[in-house]
Amino acid sequence: MAQTLDVLTETPSQTAGPYVHIGCIPSFAGLEGVYPEDLGTSPISDGAKGEIVTITGSVYDGTGWALRDAMIESWQADAAGRFPGQEDADPNVSGFCRFAADKESGEFTLRTVKPGPTKGRNGLVFAPHIALWIVARGINTGLQTRIYFEDEDNSADPLLARIEQRPRVETLIAKKTSAGAYRYDIRLQGTGETVFLDL
Amino acid sequence: MSDNGVLMPRRREAHPDAYYPDYKTSVTRAPSLPLLSMEATPSEETGPRFGHGLIGALDNDLIRNYATGEGLAIGERIRVHGRVLDETGRPVPETLVEIWQANAGGRYRHVKDSYFAPLDPNFGGCGRTLTDAEGRYEFMTIRPGAYPWPNRANDWRPMHIHFSIFGHAFGQRLISQMYFEGDPLIERCPIAATIRDRSQLDRLVAPLDMQNSRGMDYLAYRFDIVLRGRRQTMFENKPEGM
Ligand SMILES: [Fe+3]
Numbered sequence: 001m002a003q004t005l006d007v008l009t010e011t012p013s014q015t016a017g018p019y020v021h022i023g024c025i026p027s028f029a030g031l032e033g034v035y036p037e038d039l040g041t042s043p044i045s046d047g048a049k050g051e052i053v054t055i056t057g058s059v060y061d062g063t064g065w066a067l068r069d070a071m072i073e074s075w076q077a078d079a080a081g082r083f084p085g086q087e088d089a090d091p092n093v094s095g096f097c098r099f100a101a102d103k104e105s106g107e108f109t110l111r112t113v114k115p116g117p118t119k120g121r122n123g124l125v126f127a128p129h130i131a132l133w134i135v136a137r138g139i140n141t142g143l144q145t146r147i148y149f150e151d152e153d154n155s156a157d158p159l160l161a162r163i164e165q166r167p168r169v170e171t172l173i174a175k176k177t178s179a180g181a182y183r184y185d186i187r188l189q190g191t192g193e194t195v196f197l198d199l
Numbered sequence: 200m201s202d203n204g205v206l207m208p209r210r211r212e213a214h215p216d217a218y219y220p221d222y223k224t225s226v227t228r229a230p231s232l233p234l235l236s237m238e239a240t241p242s243e244e245t246g247p248r249f250g251h252g253l254i255g256a257l258d259n260d261l262i263r264n265y266a267t268g269e270g271l272a273i274g275e276r277i278r279v280h281g282r283v284l285d286e287t288g289r290p291v292p293e294t295l296v297e298i299w300q301a302n303a304g305g306r307y308r309h310v311k312d313s314y315f316a317p318l319d320p321n322f323g324g325c326g327r328t329l330t331d332a333e334g335r336y337e338f339m340t341i342r343p344g345a346y347p348w349p350n351r352a353n354d355w356r357p358m359h360i361h362f363s364i365f366g367h368a369f370g371q372r373l374i375s376q377m378y379f380e381g382d383p384l385i386e387r388c389p390i391a392a393t394i395r396d397r398s399q400l401d402r403l404v405a406p407l408d409m410q411n412s413r414g415m416d417y418l419a420y421r422f423d424i425v426l427r428g429r430r431q432t433m434f435e436n437k438p439e440g441m
Contacts, residue, residue, distance in 0.1 A: 008286045008425045012399045013214045014376040015222075015390060016361065019307045023299025023325045023361055029309050034264050034323045035255065040247070062227040069311075075246060075369040083245040096247035103310075120240045121205075131242040133372050138224030140215035140393045142374060146242070162237055188228050198209060198234035199243055199370065 013142065016135035020071050021100060028100055040098035043074060043112045048092035050079025050113035055147060055174055055182045058106045059134060062189030066106025070136040073098050074110055074147075076129070081116030114149065120158070127157040129172075134186065144197040147184050148173045159197075168195050204429035206239040206370045207286055215393030222389040223350050243370030249295045251329060258327050261300070261340035265323030272322035274303030274341025276417040279377070279405065282334045283364060286428030290334025296424075297327040297363040298338060305344030305356075314346055339417065345384055357384035357391065366426040377422045378404045 021029035025038040044052075058066035074097045077083045078090035090113075099108050110130075118126045130147040148154050150173050163169050171194045174182035186194045217229035257264040262272045279298075283291040301307050301324065304316030308324050322341065330336045340360070347355050359376045366372065378385050385391050385404065394400040402425075411419035 006288060007428070008284065008288055009210060009213050009399070009402075010286060010427055011373065011375055011402060011424045012394050012396075013373060014361075014393070014403065015215075015225075016363075016374045017376075018311055019299060019309045020361070020374070022307060022309055022323075023297050023363055026323070026325050031308055031323055031325065034325055035258070035327075039249070039253070062231075065227075067228075073372070075242060077241075083241060085245065085248060094247065118241050121238075124240070126240060126242070129242065131369055133369070135374055136228065138222070138226075138228035140217055140219065140222075140225060140229075140390075141211075142372060143230070144243075144370075159235070159237060159240070162235060189231050193230060193232050195232075196230050196234050198211065198236040199239045 013140060015137060015140050016071065016142070018069050018137040020069075020135055024071055025098055025100060038098070040073065040094075040096050043076065043093065043095055043097040043110075045092045045094070048078070048113045049090050050116075051180065053112060053114045053180050053182060055110045055112075055184050057108060057184040057186060059101060059108070059136070059186045060188065067101050067136055068103055068106050070101040070108075070134060071098065072100070072108060073133045074112070075131045075133075076112065077115040077118050079113050079116050081118045083118070124158050125156070126159065127154045128152050129157075139188075143188070144199070145186065145194055146172050146197065149182065150175050163195055171195050204431050206244055206368060207428050207430050208236070209427060213396060213399050216395060219389065219393045221351070222393055225393070239370050244368050246365060246367055246369040246371065248293075248367070249329065249365070253295075254327065254329055259336075259338045261298075261322065261324065261326045261338065263339075264326060266321035270321040272302070272341050273319050274322075276339070277342050278337060278339055278411065278413075278417050278419040279360065279422055280335070280337035280411065280419060281422040281424060283330050283336065283366075283424045283426065284334055285366070285371075285426050287431070289428070290330070290332075291366055291426055292330055292332045292334055294330050294367060295327060295365045296330060296336045297325070298340075298360050299325045300340065300343040300360045301346055303341050303344050305346030316344065316346070342379070345382075350389060354389065355384050355387070357382045357388050362422075362424065364424055364426060368427075371426040373424075373426060375424075376403060377420075379420065380404055380406045
């Protein structure tokens with residue numbers, strides 16, 4: 001026998017189910033009147049510094065069908081690479097957004113400021129990116145991934161560098177479609193499967 | 200922002216299998232390739248914070264937060280309470296806990312729910328609260344009904360409340376479900392069965408807590424939640440792998 005480690009284990013995840021909107025974005029679910037407004041309707045407010053960008057995409061299942069019931073959360077730094085709560089962070093960047101796939105088309109849109117590069121431990125510098133967390137019916141544990149931008153220098157990003165199969169790097173990079181507009185699709189399974197993260 | 204230590208990696212074996220054929224929707228929504236694992240970065244170690252200004256007086260009372268006039272939600276009145284801790288056993292204070300659930304008949308107030316159990320005009324089905332300084336939270340609600348769902352021909356969800364918890368870091372983000380002690384449908388539920396480790400599933404089953412019940416008013420159920428912790432280190436100045 002040995003001493004007992006006093007480390008607890010994380011509570012297990014369960015799927016968010018088809019009605020996640022009721023709890024997280026109730027007015028999207030047609031449930032009005034409990035809260036004044038849904039949480040996380042925008043990651044920025046008027047006056048946010050930096051380039052405003054719009055990212056549009058869909059979440060596809062293994063058959064190529066765009067999910068109509070996905071909910072996504074995003075978290076990011078401001079244009080200078082500072083996270084909300086850090087010293088000198090932009091007060092007009094909450095950094096957090098909740099958005100859902102459209103009930104008809106399955107398409108989502110995120111409007112935000114493009115984040116700056118962020119500094120990690122040990123001098124690591126990460127290229128501009130937005131962290132995503134995706135939940136839906138059939139997803140048993142929320143999926144983490146990231147949006148990078150094709151018009152940024154991603155060559156030295158420590159996370160992208162860890163992806164062994166180089167073509168898969170592209171699954172994390174939003175493609176510019178016009179000034180300030182990007183396309184970023186998420187593929188849960190199969191051809192072009194998005195790199196999902198465990199970090 | 201001070202460095203409070205690296206987030207402990209997720210023990211993936213403590214969580215459900217992504218691919219679980221008895222839960223049919225997971226078959227086409229489970230990634231088939233391994234996750235990319237690495238040490239957490241600032242994007243995971245920071246996270247949104249929500250203040251008390253967000254929370255309305257009735258937000259954690261689902262019996263009353265959608266009711267009109269003197270009306271109350273129909274059902275067995277319950278109090279659901281517990282603590283949010285991290286893996287090191289420390290309380291997680293001032294963190295947002297959101298819940299959603301079906302009404303006493305097993306019906307959600309959602310455009311996509313077509314089950315013929317009636318809607319309760321006084322029940323919306325969502326609530327939220329912040330934990331206190333010791334990580335405690337509580338909700339007043341009604342016990343949700345079990346409901347049938349389109350999976351295998353005759354699958355029923357056990358009575359459950361959906362929970363969403365933030366913690367203080369985006370990498371702690373968790374959505375789960377609370378079940379009720381003694382519900383025979385837990386054993387038959389393919390969603391509950393996605394958790395391979397039986398002791399982990401047991402942690403989602405809230406025991407009846409008579410001590411915290413109130414006579415002639417409500418029964419209590421206790422549901423504690425553990426989020427990822429941070430590794431405390433005295434020496435952490437070398438790059439990973441060096
Ligand atoms: Fe449910």
